[in-house]
Amino acid sequence: MNGTQYHIGVEATIDVIGGKWKPVILCHLKHGKMRTSELKKAIPQITQKMLTQQLRELEKDQIINRIVYQQVPPKVEYEISEYGSTLNLLLEHLCKWGELHVQKRKENGEEVELNSVEFIDVV
Structure with a gap:
């Protein structure tokens, strides 16, 4: 076999959504x-270069769709693809x-802060 080989399924998952930023972008x-500018504002710690790279990789893996509007100035939006939405439960x-x-x-006793809470009351 000359292609990619995974030993367990989680390796394939991490290969697609692993890293610091991809799960954050998807959430x-x-x-x-x-x-892109809205994502950058929502994730202030990410650099523009890293955001662009992560978006391209997620698009290549068909996890997100890149929607280009033919207008001046150009407008581009990103959304989770139908295939990418299969990750919703995991996320x-x-x-x-x-x-x-x-x-x-x-x-x-640690000083730790979470700015956005969606699920804590549900658990």
Whole structure:
């Protein structure tokens, strides 16, 4: 076999959505279409170069759609693709776990802050 070989399924998942930024980008896009500038504003720590790179990779893997509007000035939006929406449950679980983790760290006396909470009350 000359192609990519994975030993367990999670390797293939991490290959597509792994890293620091892709899950964050996808969590923002699950609320609807966003322009690059809106994503940059929502994720202030990411550089423009990294955001562009991550969006291109997610588009290449067919996780997101890039929508180009033929107008002046040009307008581009991103949305989760139908295929990418199959990750929604996984992303939801990651968000829930992260919120619980932050809560646990606070209970242990750490100074940690979470600016957006979506699921903590549901758990």
